[in-house]
Amino acid sequence: MMFWLLGPKLVLILEQFLFSFDAAEELKEAIAKKNHKLVYLYNPNLVDEIWKGSRPMPPNKPIRIHELKYAGVDVASKLSFLRSELIDTCSSAIIVSMLDEIAWLLNLRGGDVPHSPVMYAYLIVEVDGAKLFVDNSKVTPEVLNHLKNAGVELKPYDTILSEIESLAAKGAELWFDTSSVNAAIVNTYKSACDRHFEIHASDRKGNLHNGSNNQSWGPSGVYRASPISLAKAVKNPAELEGMHNSHLRDAAALAEFWVWLEGEIDKDVKLTEVDVADKLLEFRSKQAGFIDTSFDTISGSGANGAIIHYKPEPESCSVVDPKKLFLLDSGAQYVDGTTDITRTVHFGEPTAREKECFTRVLQGHIALDQAVFPENTPGFVLDAFARSSLWKIGLDYRHGTGHGVGAALNVHEGPQSISFRFGNMTPLQKGMIVSNEPGYYEDHAFGIRIENLLCVKQVDTPNRYGGIEYLGFEKLTYVPIQNKLVDLSLLSVAEVDWLNNYHAQVWEKVSPLLDGSAREWLWNNTRPLVKQ
Ligand SMILES: *[C@@H]1O[C@H](CO)[C@@H](O)[C@H](O)[C@H]1NC(C)=O
Numbered sequence: 162m163m164f165w166l167l168g169p170k171l172v173l174i175l176e177q178f179l180f181s182f183d184a185a186e187e188l189k190e191a192i193a194k195k196n197h198k199l200v201y202l203y204n205p206n207l208v209d210e211i212w213k214g215s216r217p218m219p220p221n222k223p224i225r226i227h228e229l230k231y232a233g234v235d236v237a238s239k240l241s242f243l244r245s246e247l248i249d250t251c252s253s254a255i256i257v258s259m260l261d262e263i264a265w266l267l268n269l270r271g272g273d274v275p276h277s278p279v280m281y282a283y284l285i286v287e288v289d290g291a292k293l294f295v296d297n298s299k300v301t302p303e304v305l306n307h308l309k310n311a312g313v314e315l316k317p318y319d320t321i322l323s324e325i326e327s328l329a330a331k332g333a334e335l336w337f338d339t340s341s342v343n344a345a346i347v348n349t350y351k352s353a354c355d356r357h358f359e360i361h362a363s364d365r366k367g368n369l370h371n372g373s374n375n376q377s378w379g380p381s382g383v384y385r386a387s388p389i390s391l392a393k394a395v396k397n398p399a400e401l402e403g404m405h406n407s408h409l410r411d412a413a414a415l416a417e418f419w420v421w422l423e424g425e426i427d428k429d430v431k432l433t434e435v436d437v438a439d440k441l442l443e444f445r446s447k448q449a450g451f452i453d454t455s456f457d458t459i460s461g462s463g464a465n466g467a468i469i470h471y472k473p474e475p476e477s478c479s480v481v482d483p484k485k486l487f488l489l490d491s492g493a494q495y496v497d498g499t500t501d502i503t504r505t506v507h508f509g510e511p512t513a514r515e516k517e518c519f520t521r522v523l524q525g526h527i528a529l530d531q532a533v534f535p536e537n538t539p540g541f542v543l544d545a546f547a548r549s550s551l552w553k554i555g556l557d558y559r560h561g562t563g564h565g566v567g568a569a570l571n572v573h574e575g576p577q578s579i580s581f582r583f584g585n586m587t588p589l590q591k592g593m594i595v596s597n598e599p600g601y602y603e604d605h606a607f608g609i610r611i612e613n614l615l616c617v618k619q620v621d622t623p624n625r626y627g628g629i630e631y632l633g634f635e636k637l638t639y640v641p642i643q644n645k646l647v648d649l650s651l652l653s654v655a656e657v658d659w660l661n662n663y664h665a666q667v668w669e670k671v672s673p674l675l676d677g678s679a680r681e682w683l684w685n686n687t688r689p690l691v692k693q
């Protein structure tokens with residue numbers, strides 16, 4: 162984005178490829194109000210000139226096939242689901258630009274974006290065909306064959322706009338999710354329609370927004386949320402199995418890591434937050450199917466733990482202080498699943514204040530984990546479950562409680578969430594995955610967060626008021642929660658039972674993957690607590 166000051170008027174030149182259509186429109190409105198002007202940048206050479214040869218080369222890691230045993234549904238079935246959506250909305254084609262949606266639809270994974278197994282591409286799915294716009298050098302013979310079998314044609318990445326032009330010229334009604342499709346694509350389509358059909362899209366009445374088509378007036382586009390996002394969020398049995406299995410291997414890596422870290426601290430070895438994150442990566446990368454971390458590890462000792470999106474840097478980070486709380490939020494991409502887990506521990510003697518805050522965060526974590534709710538409940542309804550124990554003593558945390566997680570895909574995905582921000586009305590559905598991550602952050606002192614991933618499942622209730630299903634959660638994450646930090650006097654018997662049952666399951670599921678000191682560590686850290 163560039164600003165040019167011409168007299169009293171500010172002219173904003175916007176690189177349309179970098180903004181979603183909705184974001185660009187919002188910006189246009191905001192600056193029009195101030196009597197400035199927005200100019201769209203059409204000449205891609207201008208951007209290249211500004212970079213003056215210093216533009217980084219686009220990555221070209223090879224694309225790989227996400228095997229059917231992990232994907233659960235083949236590409237042909239996914240495309241035919243999408244085509245029935247096209248027919249229902251009277252669209253000729255949908256333009257898919259979200260990289261995780263493309264990867265999911267085509268059962269492909271890439272290596273173009275750190276932490277996210279996706280490749281740069283556009284996909285156009287028509288009623289009778291599909292075109293993938295991608296850099297050829299990333300396409301192996303196996304991938305080419307896989308795409309051919311699914312009836313997907315390959316096109317050069319930079320021909321997307323000319324394809325949109327020619328579809329518009331043919332009168333194609335294109336479906337755009339304007340919250341994600343970039344402004345260049347939507348504007349190219351709109352102006353091509355205007356040029357080819359003479360009547361301005363905005364003057365065509367009756368067929369905007371709801372897809373009812375009227376070819377005699379030319380196409381005007383269908384502007385709706387992508388149906389892929391929800392389909393991707395509801396995991397099938399194979400995806401859930403991959404998530405379960407990868408979480409157990411991840412738990413084994415974490416047990417090996419924690420016993421190592423406690424040992425080093427006992428020996429008085431000085432380790433920085435970055436040393437610790439690097440070692441964790443080393444343990445994870447020994448697990449089968451490991452590919453990458455799923456985000457930058459948040460490794461925060463003492464006051465750094467209170468910085469919610471803290472990223473330790475080698476030059477500036479702290480040494481892990483055995484006398485303070487240590488917060489570790491990390492995750493991995495495996496061939497069969499994606500993990501995201503936070504644990505908070507103390508290597509010495511925690512204070513009463515630290516224990517009280519930890520225990521209240523744990524109570525919120527348990528309350529959400531145990532929630533049972535009617536179908537069609539959106540996530541924000543459950544957010545207060547995770548906060549109520551903190552609220553009772555006037556504490557809170559300034560972040561959402563849960564986000565969606567992809568199956569061997571992005572660690573953050575929609576459309577569902579569990580957040581105090583009102584407005585996300587997406588109901589939680591059977592097969593969705595969400596994180597359960599309440600926390601508490603005491604500025605300049607410590608941070609606490611306890612995070613597991615959960616899968617939404619049906620719950621058998623003695624009644625079914627309303628004749629509907631009742632839903633609850635099943636845990637994916639099996640890693641000990643430090644008993645030492647629990648103030649037993651605050652917990653109910655049911656909460657103590659929850660913790661003890663959880664630890665019994667951790668031992669049962671993860672101990673077969675461990676031996677030696679890691680197995681001993683797991684045993685030590687899954688012993689039941691007894692409420693006197
Ligand atoms: C949707 O289409 C119908 C005709 O099929 C039309 O009456 C209605 O006004 C349209 N709605 C919008 C929001 O454009």
Ligand SMILES: *[C@@H]1O[C@H](CO)[C@@H](O)[C@H](O)[C@H]1NC(C)=O
Nearest residue numbers: 365366367374375376377378
């Ligand atoms: C298309 O729109 C025009 C103008 O509103 C109308 O006269 C015509 O009947 C419409 N055709 C169909 C098939 O709806």
Ligand SMILES: *[C@@H]1O[C@H](CO)[C@@H](O)[C@H](O)[C@H]1NC(C)=O
Nearest residue numbers: 420678679680681682683685
């Ligand atoms: C397990 O607990 C025992 C008894 O407290 C202790 O001696 C041993 O060092 C612990 N082992 C590990 C690996 O934590």
Ligand SMILES: [Mn+2]
Nearest residue numbers: 501596598612
């Ligand atoms: Mn998370």
